[in-house]
Amino acid sequence: MLEQILSYDLSLFSLILLIVLFVITKIKKDVISFSSTLFHWIIIVNMIGLIAEAASWIFDLKPGFINYLISYSSNFLVFLMAPIIVGLWASYLDYKLFSNRKRIYNRYFYMFPAMITFVILLFNFKLPLYFSIDQQTNVYTSGNLLPLQYLFVYSVYLYIIILVIQNRKHKDTNTIKGIILFLAFPLLGSTLQLIQNNLLFTWSSLAISLVVVYIFMETTSGSLDYLTKLYTRKILEIYVKSLIEDKKDFYVVMIDFDRFKEVNDLFGHSIGDRVLIEFSNIIIETSSNYQLFASRLGGDEFLLVLQNNIEEVPKKLIEELKQKVNLHPYMSKFKFLSFSAGYVQYDHKMNLDDLLTAVDKKMYEKKINHKLMQKQIHDSDY
Secondary structure: OHHHHHHHHHHHHHHHHHHHHHHHHHHOOOOOOHHHHHHHHHHHHHHHHHHHHHHHHHOOOOOOHHHHHHHHHHHHHHHHHHHHHHHHHHHHHHHHHHOOHHHHHHOHHHHHHHHHHHHHHHHOOOOOOOEEEOOOOOOEEEOOOHHHHHHHHHHHHHHHHHHHHHHHHHOOHHHHHHHHHHHHHHHHHHHHHHHOOOOOOHHHHHHHHHHHHHHHHHOOOOOEOOOOOOEOHHHHHHHHHHHHHOOOOOEEEEEEEEOHHHHHHHHOHHHHHHHHHHHHHHHHHHHOOOOEEEEEEEOOEEEEEEOOOOOHHHHHHHHHHHHHHHHOOOHHHOOOOEEEEEEEEOOOOOOHHHHHHHHHHHHHHHHHHHHHHHHHHHHHOO
């Protein structure tokens, strides 16, 4: 009896948690993306699953026609909601990996298990394919096709795992962490429920995974630049101010592309965006060799912070980035494209504005020198 009460308490707590999460995501003004819409539907389906699963146990073995109707309806919903929520999860994670709404619409097979399950459940009224409930005793009995339900759910689950493994290098750390934790919690919950089937862990673990995913994948918009996934200027300012307050030694490097406008004018803004994304990926890849904080100031300007007091380090970083750009399979296609970079060591007399002004000046000095060199090369050809 105590275990049953604990099970219902867990379901009730998870339900309250989801209601609070749903309200928070609705109140937040910035939650208007396609992924957020999917996220809201996942919360709703999760709540239905929690209520239905608890009801299927509460009214089990209790005779009476009303109890029979509630018991049958709740089991019907539990079977139907499982492939629906897995299909929604697959769509959500796919969108987080590829940011392509059309791709989700084309992959309607994510919802195939839910469609097939619904058809089977319609037949289940006459034939006990998934389950049956005795109208006299209200005893639940599993049907012969029950393993098919697990096959549907875990086949989509396995597909998403493979998709994540194949594309893990193309996404930021927070997204991958969120996906891994999402996959881990339901797996743990369903395993525990298989071991102790009267404890309702599966839907509750899904609720926990929703909270984790919200933290890692739905609340990073203010910290990371939407396009490049580097830190925003706001976070940069917070970070640099903390270094200044702690009296740390560091360099700042400002990078600005030369002739970037030509990329947009000649090839279109989508290609320009791709250039910024690929360059940001180069920065992220290179950051493992340095104690580096990388941010996008806006447009094609980037600012990097190096916690170091050795002048050769920022020089080495800039040269390494230039080499990687020249050798990059995509970036190297634009022969005319290069970048200018200036760096400044933090002087403890500086405030944040002084520092940004100083490094901006250094960067533009490099840009002017680079333009003069290009002009001399051009003039010498005539």
